[in-house]
Amino acid sequence: MAGAVVLLDFWASPFCLRARITLEEKGVAYESREEENLLGQKSELLLNSNPIHKTVPVLLHNGRPVLESANIVAYIDEAFPSKPLLPTTPYERAQARFWADYIDKSVFVTGKGIWLSKGAEEREAAVKSLIEDVKNLEGALGDKDFFGGDAFGYVDIIALGPTSWFHAYEMIGAFKLEDHCPKFSSWLKRCLQRPSVAKTYPDTEKVHQLVLKLAEMFG
Amino acid sequence: MAGAVVLLDFWASPFCLRARITLEEKGVAYESREEENLLGQKSELLLNSNPIHKTVPVLLHNGRPVLESANIVAYIDEAFPSKPLLPTTPYERAQARFWADYIDKSVFVTGKGIWLSKGAEEREAAVKSLIEDVKNLEGALGDKDFFGGDAFGYVDIIALGPTSWFHAYEMIGAFKLEDHCPKFSSWLKRCLQRPSVAKTYPDTEKVHQLVLKLAEMFG
Numbered sequence: 001m002a003g004a005v006v007l008l009d010f011w012a013s014p015f016c017l018r019a020r021i022t023l024e025e026k027g028v029a030y031e032s033r034e035e036e037n038l039l040g041q042k043s044e045l046l047l048n049s050n051p052i053h054k055t056v057p058v059l060l061h062n063g064r065p066v067l068e069s070a071n072i073v074a075y076i077d078e079a080f081p082s083k084p085l086l087p088t089t090p091y092e093r094a095q096a097r098f099w100a101d102y103i104d105k106s107v108f109v110t111g112k113g114i115w116l117s118k119g120a121e122e123r124e125a126a127v128k129s130l131i132e133d134v135k136n137l138e139g140a141l142g143d144k145d146f147f148g149g150d151a152f153g154y155v156d157i158i159a160l161g162p163t164s165w166f167h168a169y170e171m172i173g174a175f176k177l178e179d180h181c182p183k184f185s186s187w188l189k190r191c192l193q194r195p196s197v198a199k200t201y202p203d204t205e206k207v208h209q210l211v212l213k214l215a216e217m218f219g
Numbered sequence: 220m221a222g223a224v225v226l227l228d229f230w231a232s233p234f235c236l237r238a239r240i241t242l243e244e245k246g247v248a249y250e251s252r253e254e255e256n257l258l259g260q261k262s263e264l265l266l267n268s269n270p271i272h273k274t275v276p277v278l279l280h281n282g283r284p285v286l287e288s289a290n291i292v293a294y295i296d297e298a299f300p301s302k303p304l305l306p307t308t309p310y311e312r313a314q315a316r317f318w319a320d321y322i323d324k325s326v327f328v329t330g331k332g333i334w335l336s337k338g339a340e341e342r343e344a345a346v347k348s349l350i351e352d353v354k355n356l357e358g359a360l361g362d363k364d365f366f367g368g369d370a371f372g373y374v375d376i377i378a379l380g381p382t383s384w385f386h387a388y389e390m391i392g393a394f395k396l397e398d399h400c401p402k403f404s405s406w407l408k409r410c411l412q413r414p415s416v417a418k419t420y421p422d423t424e425k426v427h428q429l430v431l432k433l434a435e436m437f438g
Contacts, residue, residue, distance in 0.1 A: 052321065052355060066313045068320055078309035090297035094285045101287055102271065136271060 005030040008046050008058040012207050014108070014161035015069035016057040017200060021157050022073045024196035026080045070100050073157055085154045092148075099140050099147065100158040106133040107162045114173045115215045127173040134181045141187055156191060160201075163188055167204035168211040224249040227265050227277040231426050233327070233380035234288035235276040236419060240376050241292045243415035245299045289319050292376055305373045318359050318366065319377040325352040326381045333392045334434045346392040353400045360406055375410060379420075382407055386423035387430040 005023065009016045009032040023030045035046055035056050042054060049058045049065035059066040059075065066075045077085045087093050110133050113126030137159060141147055147155035166177055178185040191197050224242065228235045228251040242249045254265055254275050261273060268277045268284035278285040278294065285294045296304045306312050329352050332345030356378060360366055366374035385396055397404040410416050 061310070064310060066310070067317050071313055071316045071320065074316065075309055075313040078312060090294055091280070091283060091285070093297060094290055094294040097290045097293065098286050101290065 003062040004060070006060040007032045008035050008043070008049065008056050008060070009033060010035050010056045011202050012164075012210050013056055014164050015055075017164055017202065018069045018157050018161045019057045019059055019072045019076075020200035021160060021196050022076045022085065024200055025085065025152070025157070026076055026083065028076065028080055069161065070104065070158055073154060077154065085157065087148060087153070096148065096154050099137070099155045102136070103155075103158050103162065106136070111162065111165055111169050114169045115211050116219055118219075123173055127169075127175050130169065130173075131175075131177070131180045134177060134184050138181055138183045141183060145190060146187070152191070152194060156187075160188075160191055160197060164202050164204060165207055165211065168208040171208050172211070172215070222281040223279075225279040226251050227254050227262070227268065227275050227279070228252060229254050229275045230421050231383070231429050232275055233383050234274075236383055236421065237288045237376050237380045238276045238278055238291045238295075239419035240379060240415050241295045241304065243419055244304065244371070244376070245295055245302065247295065247299055288380065289323065289377055292373060296373065303372075304376065306367060311367075315367065315373050318356070318374045321355070322374075322377050322381065325355070330381065330384055330388050333388045334430050335438055337438075342392055346388075346394050349388065349392075350394075350396070350399045353396060353403050357400055357402045360402060364409060365406070371410070371413060375406075379407075379410055379416060383421050383423060384426055384430065387427040390427050391430070391434070 005028055007016070007019055007023065007030050009020070011034065020032070033043075033045075035043060045060075046056065046058060047054055049060065050067050053067065057069055057072060059072045061075075061079065066072050074086065087096055107130060110126055110130040114123055114130065117123035117126055140155075144150070146152045147159065170176060192201065224247055226235070226238055226242065226249050228239070230253065239251070252262075252264075254262060264279075265275065265277060266273055268279065269286050272286065276288055276291060278291045280294075280298065285291050293305065306315055326349060329345055329349040333342055333349065336342035336345055359374070363369070365371045366378065389395060411420065
């Protein structure tokens with residue numbers, strides 16, 4: 001069940017990054033169509049594929065849209081079942097989904113508090129919260145190489161998405177995550193060496209410049 | 220893989236309701252332990268099982284905690300695989316997960332806007348939004364009996380959770396959802412006839428009284 005795979009993509013989106021890493025991990029050939037979804041017009045294809053949220057990423061598999069990044073990762077894992085990314089036992093799967101959900105409910109929201117903060121006090125509080133979030137993730141990581149254990153998998157991909165904005169958070173919030181969360185930083189370095197990640201990860205200084213522009217627009 | 224199943228439960232929680240319906244649908248014997256998690260002390264078991272969020276529902280299966288309601292529904296479906304609730308094809312599964320996610324990101328947030336609103340204007344806007352959310356769900360339901368088609372399943376259970384607060388929203392927002400969303404209302408009546416739902420659904424007038432109290436506390 002290969003078929004045509006198209007990703008409605010945006011280079012700096014932490015959510016699109018998850019989809020790209022997953023496709024690379026699975027060795028699925030795909031076409032990335034860049035959507036300028038910040039200022040410019042959204043494509044008709046995007047609006048028709050995701051009429052409710054109107055956001056990237058959208059994975060089109062044989063023309064049928066799959067939406068929401070964690071869902072796209074799970075879909076690719078099921079549609080291309082060789083080299084599974086999610087664990088196989090119900091309990092481990094539930095653990096993986098819990099941490100994926102935790103990541104979406106924590107670090108993104110907290111990160112926004114850093115780059116959209118109104119003043120130093122609010123920013124410092126957000127930095128403190130982000131460090132707490134990542135410490136919780138370190139708890140889940142434990143002494144393992146990857147969240148799932150020895151093998152790179154679902155939670156690693158979900159967690160990698162937001163890390164692409166961490167350099168921007170560090171610059172804006174004037175802190176070094178590594179000083180507080182060395183285990184997480186080692187995990188990130190380990191992941192960045194993987195071809196699937198190295199090939200798809202954005203230039204984090206370019207992301208930083210973009211976040212500064214976004215902060216000006218929405219701050 | 221039956222084993223001991225305990226649900227850390229709260230009668231009025233839309234999230235706990237999902238877990239109860241799922242256990243009943245699967246015919247899994249379980250013990251419900253009521254947590255008074257609004258004003259009272261949370262149990263040690265709850266705090267130890269869910270140290271990050273400290274919320275119900277928690278499903279303890281042979282002592283191991285599973286957290287977050289949609290995740291609990293998926294876990295029960297996988298751990299007790301007879302009579303599956305999620306569809307079997309990757310694309311249909313992705314569709315189901317999309318709508319589950321949509322429900323969690325829309326109707327709860329909008330509903331909060333009704334009972335926590337500061338004044339009539341804000342409340343009316345929230346009512347309008349809720350109706351739009353439910354109209355989107357009607358789009359997903361189409362002319363089917365249930366979200367998954369002929370058979371009651373995952374999205375039905377996820378959607379049933381918040382409906383237990385709809386009577387409260389209607390009373391506080393002074394509207395009748397049925398006038399705007401007749402298809403959804405028919406679906407709800409159909410679901411309420413199922414033994415799994417009838418047995419576990421809270422008294423919606425009691426929920427209304429509770430929501431009024433909550434509004435006083437947090438409004």
